Amino acid sequence: MGPMNIVGGHVALDLVNTVEPRVPGGTDGVDHLDTPDDLARWASRVAMLDGDEAERVRRAWADADGGASALAAALEIREAAYTVLLTQLGAVEDVGTALDVLVRHWRRAMGRSTLSLEPVEDTGDRLRVGVDPELLVPDRLAHATVTLLRTLDPRQLKACPLTEGGCGWLFLDRSRNGSRRWCSMEDCGARAKARRLTDRRRGARAARPASS
Template identity: 35%
Template structure:
């Protein structure tokens, strides 16, 4: 990703995608303009992970200690998370048909970019190699752990989740937010499937404000009868 890395304090409004891996993709904002990467360090990645509520706090505490003891290793682990994030974004974009002819159907676009597929595959293989097969509620799954993945725990866990997303995403409900300086991805879980914005409180209201301003400006420019 070519763009700027900028510190950002993550809040609940940054987790609107409907899937953890898409929330990871959305740690880059303004993809439609000048991309800004909000993961400015491994501690920020841990901050984001804690906010999601998807990870054991004790595991995150262990990772923080490991990162403090090995900052260079933590930086490399963050780079791998970023690489996974960008490969997933590229692959999801292709699957949505964003760069395809208008008649392309969601989830049935052209060939997926080989380089992105290879990167996601490589991350998945590394994750499985370090993971354990568990059975919970009668369902087997690969599960990453800090004890085997160490600083790459988040990269491995997210890679396993990325495969599940790519395999079973409801593609007819995956959307790009059309807001200015946004480009976030999200799954539309509304009853009627009419969600357009990542959030009405941000992009939606901004768009409404711009529309109102244009209408007011155009009306003011009309000659009086």
């Protein structure tokens, strides 16, 4: 499988979209975050880590336990985020323990963060959040997820329509008239269009009277 599309418009949505297709309650989708390596590559791809950070994370995760526990935390955050976002979409009524899971990861992330001022060329000092490289990825994901949920305009949140052959991925529709339907027009949108065309042709053939 080639690299997955990044379409969510927010890193927390991109995290949710690492399962394909994304079906509420479904467990048979392809999981793109199968190993700590997958997670590190994905984090670089969505620009959550810069080159230096990616290298520090890679070294910290060279010990198998570090990578495995970071992956486990990231997946817990991912599934909790998905559940909460489904309630925003009205697809699920009860958040269950999802908020507790998020709060636990978020508190831990805040608790072990440090702040320092670092000089930036020409613009003066900038406040930088320091995190143990081993925990950098799950801690940033916890923070990003809470930030998204706090600031989300629910009218912008959409899911690529599963009932019409879409993939169920979540995205922010920032179009002015709220008309975005698909995760991407080149992917699910194009497939749906091709399917409609085939159906129409089939319909036309069926409607044609049989010639003798």
